[in-house]
Amino acid sequence: MSMISNPLLETKNVGKTFGGVIALKDVSFSVSEGEILGLIGPNGAGKTTLFHVIAGKEQPTSGTIEFRGRGITALRPDQRCHLGVARTFQIPQPFSQMTVFENVMVALHFGAGVHARSLEDEATDILSRVGLNRWASEESVSLPLGARKKLELARALATRPTLLLLDEVMGGLRPNEITEIMETIRQVRASGVTIIMIEHVMRAVMGLADRIIVLHHGELIAEGSPAEITRNEAVIEAYLGGSAHVSA
Amino acid sequence: MTTPENQKPLNNLFILIALAVVFCLVPLVTQEAYFLHICILALLFGALASSWNLINGYAGIFTFGHQAFFGLGAYGSALMSMRLGLSPWLTMWAAGLMSAALGLVISLPVLRIRSIPHIAIVTLAFAEIVRIVCSNLTDFTRGELGLWGIPPFTSFLLPLVGDVTFDAAHKVAYFYVVILLWLLIVGATYWILRSRFGFGLRAIRDSQIAAESLGVHLTRYKTLVFGFSSFLAGILGAFYAHYVLILTPSSALGIDIMIQIVAMTLIGGIGRLLGPTIGAFILTLGLEWLRGFGEYRMLIYGVLLVLIVMFLPKGLASMRLGFLRRQTTGKIPT
Numbered sequence: 001m002s003m004i005s006n007p008l009l010e011t012k013n014v015g016k017t018f019g020g021v022i023a024l025k026d027v028s029f030s031v032s033e034g035e036i037l038g039l040i041g042p043n044g045a046g047k048t049t050l051f052h053v054i055a056g057k058e059q060p061t062s063g064t065i066e067f068r069g070r071g072i073t074a075l076r077p078d079q080r081c082h083l084g085v086a087r088t089f090q091i092p093q094p095f096s097q098m099t100v101f102e103n104v105m106v107a108l109h110f111g112a113g114v115h116a117r118s119l120e121d122e123a124t125d126i127l128s129r130v131g132l133n134r135w136a137s138e139e140s141v142s143l144p145l146g147a148r149k150k151l152e153l154a155r156a157l158a159t160r161p162t163l164l165l166l167d168e169v170m171g172g173l174r175p176n177e178i179t180e181i182m183e184t185i186r187q188v189r190a191s192g193v194t195i196i197m198i199e200h201v202m203r204a205v206m207g208l209a210d211r212i213i214v215l216h217h218g219e220l221i222a223e224g225s226p227a228e229i230t231r232n233e234a235v236i237e238a239y240l241g242g243s244a245h246v247s248a
Numbered sequence: 249m250t251t252p253e254n255q256k257p258l259n260n261l262f263i264l265i266a267l268a269v270v271f272c273l274v275p276l277v278t279q280e281a282y283f284l285h286i287c288i289l290a291l292l293f294g295a296l297a298s299s300w301n302l303i304n305g306y307a308g309i310f311t312f313g314h315q316a317f318f319g320l321g322a323y324g325s326a327l328m329s330m331r332l333g334l335s336p337w338l339t340m341w342a343a344g345l346m347s348a349a350l351g352l353v354i355s356l357p358v359l360r361i362r363s364i365p366h367i368a369i370v371t372l373a374f375a376e377i378v379r380i381v382c383s384n385l386t387d388f389t390r391g392e393l394g395l396w397g398i399p400p401f402t403s404f405l406l407p408l409v410g411d412v413t414f415d416a417a418h419k420v421a422y423f424y425v426v427i428l429l430w431l432l433i434v435g436a437t438y439w440i441l442r443s444r445f446g447f448g449l450r451a452i453r454d455s456q457i458a459a460e461s462l463g464v465h466l467t468r469y470k471t472l473v474f475g476f477s478s479f480l481a482g483i484l485g486a487f488y489a490h491y492v493l494i495l496t497p498s499s500a501l502g503i504d505i506m507i508q509i510v511a512m513t514l515i516g517g518i519g520r521l522l523g524p525t526i527g528a529f530i531l532t533l534g535l536e537w538l539r540g541f542g543e544y545r546m547l548i549y550g551v552l553l554v555l556i557v558m559f560l561p562k563g564l565a566s567m568r569l570g571f572l573r574r575q576t577t578g579k580i581p582t
Contacts, residue, residue: 081463095454110463
């Protein structure tokens with residue numbers, strides 16, 4: 001487990017209810033600069049809701065969120081983006097009538113970045129980093145799922161984030177593509193970006209994360225290194241339904 | 249659309265300039281008043297539909313009350329020039345600013361709504377309020393009796409050309425003014441599309457949640473485009489007032505105007521630079537041409553509209569692209 005001396009992001013007792021449904025309950029955790037934090041849990045555990053709350057799409061019902069020691073709970077999503085919080089969407093949200101290239105241009109125009117080079121050059125660069133260059137001039141509505149996921153990643157990277165929230169970017173990718181994206185994520189982290197990733201592909205999350213937190217019924221039930229999490233009884237019970245074959 | 253918008257429209261700019269040149273040459277061929285009148289209306293509506301295309305086709309906000317800003321510009325400029333004795337050349341811009349101000353005010357509540365049908369109905373209701381107020385403020389606007397005695401544009405002396413006269417018999421001068429307005433509006437749209445502002449608008453149209461997560465301030469961009477679009481509609485309304493010289497609430501503020509705008513934009517191609525202009529010419533000239541069919545005119549017109557919308561849902565402006573696409577993908581077996 002890495003040091004928590006210098007938290008980049010800290011959620012304090014975050015709760016979220018939709019009507020009578022409790023989506024998040026008393027969620028407190030922090031991420032250190034440079035860390036890759038895995039966020040796992042069964043379907044419906046509240047993982048995406050937690051991302052919505054961190055990125056500002058949803059307001060928490062209770063609790064606060066601090067980014068670099070500053071309260072950001074009241075900020076809009078675009079303001080959080082300008083501070084360096086970027087996210088991808090589990091269900092890709094491409095700008096469907098725009099080309100892949102233009103999608104990335106939007107993020108370059110409006111993100112947190114200060115640009116030394118032309119935006120066009122940067123867009124080309126980012127597209128090749130995620131392996132999308134051959135799709136650059138396609139209208140994004142025509143992309144297959146795998147490419148849409150990569151476009152989510154490309155756009156988020158183009159905002160020049162400090163903290164990157166990845167919501168199942170591996171879902172729907174082929175094994176060799178997963179290996180490629182894992183390598184991309186390692187490079188992103190090496191460039192100084194802190195990452196929180198929701199992931200169902202165990203090979204990816206176990207291989208990349210320094211630390212994992214587990215959400216179940218909206219509550220954090222475990223935290224630890226990948227090795228610790230695979231041995232945790234509560235996690236095995238809740239998340240794996242008793243089956244111990246974690247490191248597939 | 250296989251080429252990024254910021255690279256491709258060089259063709260569009262070329263077509264835009266070429267069209268403007270062709271329009272400018274028309275009076276050298278014919279100065280027949282009736283023909284010029286039809287062309288003036290087509291360009292006026294082409295420009296008006298283009299100003300709506302900006303907010304609907306590019307920012308994806310389906311407003312149904314654009315006639316309010318057109319009518320406010322018309323009445324505003326007419327009344328200012330009549331009561332204050334100011335030149336229509338000045339009141340036209342003042343009227344545009346009035347429409348923009350009203351647009352900004354109304355945008356604040358409207359743009360918080362994300363549901364398309366609700367935005368449409370709220371903006372329509374707002375426009376109807378403006379129309380009803382206008383028809384009841386009889387001391388000010390003369391209501392349904394109509395506002396007449398509106399001064400035409402002030403004539404002036406243009407070096408090299410000579411006297412530029414604006415009256416019912418001299419439609420040539422009006423024709424050139426409307427070409428300029430049309431070029432201003434479509435040119436501004438072209439420029440906006442290539443700018444950061446344009447990227448923001450199109451992002452909002454395609455996915456609001458993605459746009460805001462990537463740093464686009466939704467309210468700011470939607471308000472700006474709403475205000476700008478209203479400004480353009482107001483200027484066009486002012487031109488209309490000083491051209492037809494008589495206004496009634498239904499002619500300047502009626503829902504018919506909005507229906508025309510929608511039909512022209514859909515037929516020409518929504519979210520396409522020249523779509524609304526193409527649609528405006530087809531509908532304006534087409535309706536005139538169909539006069540020969542007497543009572544069957546509206547029937548044929550309706551059938552044509554349905555056919556175009558059914559078989560060319562992206563509008564006539566998409567035809568060339570459709571043809572190209574078929575050629576390039578033709579090699580791939582399906």
